[in-house]
Amino acid sequence: MCQTLGAGMVLTCGWFYFTMFLPEGDLRLSHLGLTCSVFTVSMYLSPLTDLVAIVRSGNVQRLSFPLTVATILTSTSWVLYGLQLNDYYIVVPNTPGIFTSLIRFYLFWRFASVSQSLPSYKSMQI
Template identity: 55%
Template sequence: MEAGGVADSLLSGACVLFTLAMYSTGLSDLRQMRMTRSVDSVQFLPFLTTDINNLSWMSYGALKGDGTLIFVNATGAVLQTLYILVYLHYCPRKRPVLLQTATLLGVFLLGFGYFWLLVPNLEARLQQLGLFCSVFTISMYLSPLADLAKIIQTRSTRRLSFPLTIATLLTSASWTLYGFRLGDPYIMVPNLPGILTSFIRLWLFWKYSQEQDRNYPLLQT
C-alpha cells in the first residue's frame, strides 16, 4: 500500500475513533437516567439535533459514496436514537418532547424529499446537501456558546464536560484534515468552529478551574 493510502486509512480510522468517542459521552447521561429514573440535568435537544445531523451527513455520505461518513453517522444515529428513547421513557412530560421530535423530523423529511425528488442533477444535489449539512453542523458547534455568559458570571465550569470538550476537539480536527485531504469544503469548513469552540472551553477550564469544580461530576452541555 502506498504512503498516501496508508495516511488516508489512518485519517479515516481517526475520524471513526474520535467521533464515536464523542458520541459515547452521551452514555453517561443514559446511565444517569437509568439510575435515577428521571431526566433531571439531562438536556434533550442535543440528542435530537445530533440525530438529525447524523442522518443528514449519512445521506451526504451515501450520495458521495464515502464509507467513512456512512459508517460513523449511521452508528451515531443509532446511539442518538437510543438516547432519545431512554429520555422519552423517563420523561414525565412526553408531549413537548414528542412535539419537538415530530417537528424536527418533519423538517428533515421535507428536506430529504426536496434533495432527492426535486433536485435531479447529482452534482447540484451533492452541493446543496453538503451546504445544508455544513450550516447545520456549524450551528450545532456554535450553540453552546450561549452558556458562556453564565459560565463567566458564575466563574464555574460545572456546566461543561471536559471529556466531551477533548473528544470534540479531536473529532473536529480529524474531520477538518479529512475534508482537506478529500478537497471537500463541506466537510472541512464546518469542523473549524468545533476546533475554535473547543479551545474556548479549554481556556474556560484553565481560567475558572477551582477546587469546588473538581468536587462535582462534569455535566455534558
C-alpha cells in the same frame, strides 16, 4: 415528544426537497453539502450558548469536559481528512469545532479553581 416530531418533520421535508425537487448531479450535492455544513456549524456552536452565564458565574459545571475532548478530536480529524481530499464542505464546517473546543478548554482552565470546589457529580450525592 414535540421536539422529536419537529425534528422528524424537518428531516422528512429535507428528504423530499433533495429527492423530489432538485435534479440529480452537482446542484443537489451542492445544496446537500451546504445544508450539512450549516447543521454541523450549529452543532459545534451550541455549547457556547451558555458562555455569558459561565463567565459571569465563573463556574464551568454547565460544560462537559469529555464532550469538549471528543469535539476537538472529532473536528480535528475531520478537518485533516477534508484537507487530504481538498473538500471544503468537510473542512469549513468542522473548523469551528476546533475553535469552540479551544474556547471551552480555556474556560475549564480559567475557572478550574471555582468548579473544583463542588463538582457536579458530588452535588447530587448530598
